[in-house]
Structure formats: C-alpha cells, structure tokens
Amino acid sequence: MEPFSSHWRMAKGELSQALKESLVVIDSSVLLDLYRVTPIARKEMIESLLTVKENIWVPHQVALEFHRNRVEAARDQLAFYDETCKSLETAQNQALQRLNEFANRSALDGNEKKRLKEPLEDAFRAAIDRVKSHQGVFDLTISRVLNDDPVLRALAELLDGRVGQPLPEDDYVKAQAEAAHRRDNRIPPGYKDRAKRTNPDGDYLWWEQTLIKAADVRKPVLIISNDEKEDWVNKRLDFSLGPREELVEEIRRRADVALRIVNFATFLESVKVGTAVSVSRETLSQANIARRQSEKRSRRIIVSRAVVESFEEFAVRALEGRGQELSESMARQAKAADDPDMKELLDTEVARHQDAIEMYQRWLQQLREAVSRASRLKDDLVIHLEDDALRRTLLKRVYEAREGGADNP
Incomplete structure (x- = not known):
C-alpha cells in the first residue's frame, strides 16, 4: 500500500512507529509557530520534539528561513492582539451606529437610547479588556527575541549537530x-x-x-510541517491526506525510501498517546490554530499609509480613465448598430472596460475595509487581503516603495 500513501492518513500507531524509524524532518513553519503560542504550550511542544531528538534533522534552508523570520514571527503574535482589539472596536462602532439609526427612526428619547446602548458598550469593553489581559500571558517581546530569545536557546539544544549543510554553489544555481x-x-x-x-x-x-540526505541515510522520511498547500499534500474535499504523488515517486526514485507528511498537531497527538510527555488540550488547540492561521498569515501585508494613499489615488485615476474610455466606446457602439462586425468588436471593448471598472471599484472597497480593520506596527498598517490579484498588486507597490521605484503598479 505504500505506493498509494498519498491517498490515506497514517493511523496513530503507524505514526508512532514511523517516528522511531524515520528521518524526522522539521519545516520552518513548525519552528516559527513556537513564537506564536503561550509559554506553557511552547514548553510542551519543545518537550515533545525532544522525544524524537535522535531522529530529527533540519535542512539548511529551513534553518536559514527560521533565522530570517523569527523576529517577524514574534511580531505576528504581538500584532494579533492589537488586530483583535481593533476588530472588536470596529464591530462595536458598527453595532452602535445601527442602534443609533434604530433609536432615531423610533424617536427614542435620550434616556431610552442610553439604556439601549449601555449593555452593548459594557460587553465590548469587557471583551476588549479580557483580550488585553491575555496579552500579558504572552512572554515574548521584540526586545527579548533580539537579546535573550528562549525559543532560540531551546532549539539550539534540540538541533545541535542536526542541521544540514548548504548546497555547493554549482548545485545551488542548478537548484534555483x-x-x-x-x-x-x-x-x-x-x-x-x-x-x-x-x-x-x-x-x-x-x-x-x-532528497540528498535521504539518499545518504537510506531511512524513510517523515516531514512535520504546517504548510498544507496543494504543492505539498494531496487534498480531498479540502482535507489533507498524504504527500503529493509526485513527491512520493521522486523520493523513491532518488533515495529508494518512503515519504510521509504530518502537521505539528498530529505529531503532538501521537506524542501524547505514545510517551510520558504531557501535552495538554490547550496546547493541541494552539497548535491547530497556528496551523490554520498559516494561510491567513500569508495574506497579510505590512504597508505604510503612504503606499495605501498612493494606491488609492492610482485606483481613482484608473477608474476615471476607464470611465471616459467606456463612454467613448459606448458612443461608437451606438453609431455602429448597423455594422455587425464592428458592433461585435465594440461589445468586447465595452465589456473589457466594464470589467476593469468593477475590478478597481472592488479593490478600493476591499482595501478601505482592510485598512479600517488594520492594526498598527509603529508607523505601518497590518492588513489582510483575500483577493490574490489585489494582494499581489499592493505588494508590488510595497517593494517599489522600498526600492524607490515607479509610482504605478
């Protein structure tokens, strides 16, 4: 059945055995999530990794990405609390606005309006205060990560002598x-x-x-990763099963070994069942939340207000230009009513302008909504964008602003 491992999940007993027999490869997504959990959860996670220390191996590229991104990972968690408070404040303002509209249309007097709004204001105030109190549980600050990083110290002990070498220069160029x-x-x-x-x-x-390491040690490879994108794992009905068939075949061809991929929460569950290490329900919950947040984090952008304002100005100009072009095309369309070929061409042109106008209108609305919900990191905004095209276009402007590049996307 091993050739079909892309299509089924490992049972708990199989995973426990695989952890003893395999080269256990840790992805940077797992290492960086140690910065996004509470101190108790982090302790249990690291203790769980220590149970398979003898089989752990980390590719050089993973270690490099970890070091490049660890400070930002800690900042992610700090921003999360601010984003939550900001979202609650936005929801409160929207709810109060609706209540004000209701009170005005119902001709309520001042005292009745106050009695209507007070329970809502009290509830939001309590929720925001509770979020801020939980923020105090998170023990990492940017200063601590820079000067006395407990995650880095723990991983240095865990991974001592277990990090691979970089590719030689010629091999690196070929790999690129x-x-x-x-x-x-x-x-x-x-x-x-x-x-x-x-x-x-x-x-x-x-x-x-x-692949190179697997060919050297000739042991099955078990990857622990929270990266569950479709270019790594086989999915059915949005559920992750096993590694992509192409990866199973490639590692078998290159190293003649088997491949499995599990997420960090699944690994922790296996450790909880098969060892004496304590893994609490809260730690498992945080591991699952971190896994689900990985894709959401990939849609986050840290952007300056200047870039946002520049993009909005560009989009407004584009709307005005497209609107003018649409008017001209529609005027020509009306004159070409008796020419079927020309009318067909102009119909396509009109539709193209209309699509562009709808896109820019949608982008402006989504960007403004994202900015209204954004949290702040010093002078920058942390925004989330679901529209891939808008996200790529805004990212392009962010990079151009850093490099002093062009004004328009």
Whole structure:
C-alpha cells in the first residue's frame, strides 16, 4: 500500500512507529509557530520534539528561513492582539451606529437610547479588556527575541549537530533553475510560491536538500510541517491526506525510501498517546490554530499609509480613465448598430472596460475595509487581503516603495 500513501492518513500507531524509524524532518513553519503560542504550550511542544531528538534533522534552508523570520514571527503574535482589539472596536462602532439609526427612526428619547446602548458598550469593553489581559500571558517581546530569545536557546539544544549543510554553489544555481522550472510548470513542491517576491525558491531548495540526505541515510522520511498547500499534500474535499504523488515517486526514485507528511498537531497527538510527555488540550488547540492561521498569515501585508494613499489615488485615476474610455466606446457602439462586425468588436471593448471598472471599484472597497480593520506596527498598517490579484498588486507597490521605484503598479 505504500505506493498509494498519498491517498490515506497514517493511523496513530503507524505514526508512532514511523517516528522511531524515520528521518524526522522539521519545516520552518513548525519552528516559527513556537513564537506564536503561550509559554506553557511552547514548553510542551519543545518537550515533545525532544522525544524524537535522535531522529530529527533540519535542512539548511529551513534553518536559514527560521533565522530570517523569527523576529517577524514574534511580531505576528504581538500584532494579533492589537488586530483583535481593533476588530472588536470596529464591530462595536458598527453595532452602535445601527442602534443609533434604530433609536432615531423610533424617536427614542435620550434616556431610552442610553439604556439601549449601555449593555452593548459594557460587553465590548469587557471583551476588549479580557483580550488585553491575555496579552500579558504572552512572554515574548521584540526586545527579548533580539537579546535573550528562549525559543532560540531551546532549539539550539534540540538541533545541535542536526542541521544540514548548504548546497555547493554549482548545485545551488542548478537548484534555483529547477525551482523556476517547477513554478512555471506547476510541478511540486514550490509552485504555490510563484507569486512571492522573496524566497520563491525556498520550498524546493529544502526539498532537494532532504532528497540528498535521504539518499545518504537510506531511512524513510517523515516531514512535520504546517504548510498544507496543494504543492505539498494531496487534498480531498479540502482535507489533507498524504504527500503529493509526485513527491512520493521522486523520493523513491532518488533515495529508494518512503515519504510521509504530518502537521505539528498530529505529531503532538501521537506524542501524547505514545510517551510520558504531557501535552495538554490547550496546547493541541494552539497548535491547530497556528496551523490554520498559516494561510491567513500569508495574506497579510505590512504597508505604510503612504503606499495605501498612493494606491488609492492610482485606483481613482484608473477608474476615471476607464470611465471616459467606456463612454467613448459606448458612443461608437451606438453609431455602429448597423455594422455587425464592428458592433461585435465594440461589445468586447465595452465589456473589457466594464470589467476593469468593477475590478478597481472592488479593490478600493476591499482595501478601505482592510485598512479600517488594520492594526498598527509603529508607523505601518497590518492588513489582510483575500483577493490574490489585489494582494499581489499592493505588494508590488510595497517593494517599489522600498526600492524607490515607479509610482504605478
């Protein structure tokens, strides 16, 4: 059944045995999530990893990405509390606005309006105060991560002598070319990162390093990763099953070993059942939340107000220009009513302008809503955008602003 491992999940007993027999490869998504949980959960997670210390191995690329992103990972959690409070405040303002409209249309006097709004204001105030109190449980600050990082210290002990070497320069250049080829042709892993401006080769690089290590040790490979994008795992009805068939075949061809992939929460559950290490329900819950948040974090952008304002100005100008072009095309369309061929061409042109106008209107609305819910990091805004095209376009402006580039996307 092993050749079909892409299509079924490992049972708990199988996972416990695999952890004893396999090269256990940890992805940076797991290491960075240690910065996004409470101190108690972090302690239990690290103790769980220590149970398989003898089999753990980390590709050089994973270690590199961890060091590059660990400060930002801590900042993620700090921003999360601010974002939550901001979202609650926005919801409160919207609810109060609706109550004000109701009170005015119902001709309520001042005292009745106050009695109507007070329970809502009290409830939101209590919720926001509770969120802020929980923020005090989180023990990491940017200063502590920079100067006395407890996660870094724990991982230094866990991974001492268990981090791979970088690829030689010639092999690295070849791997970069292969990564680009795979992105262009949707060959896993890594093609889901084709829109990334930074480190688009990362997934393939650490996969290549893992293939080399697997061929050397000739042991089954078990990857623990919270990256559950479709270029890594096989999904059915949005449920992750096993690794992509292409990855199973590639590692068998290159190293003649089996491959499995599990997320960190699944690993923790196995440790809880199979060892004496304590893994609380709260820790499992935080691991699952961190896993689900990984995709959401990928849609987050840290942007300055200047970039937002510049983009809005661009979108407004684009709307005005497209509106003028639409008017001109519709005027020509009316004159060409007796010419079927010309009318068909103009119909297409009109539809193209209308689509563009709808897109810019949608982008402006989504951006303004995202900004209204944004939290702040010093002078920047932390916003979430679901529209991939809008997100890529705004990211392009962010990078151009950093590099002093062009004004328009």
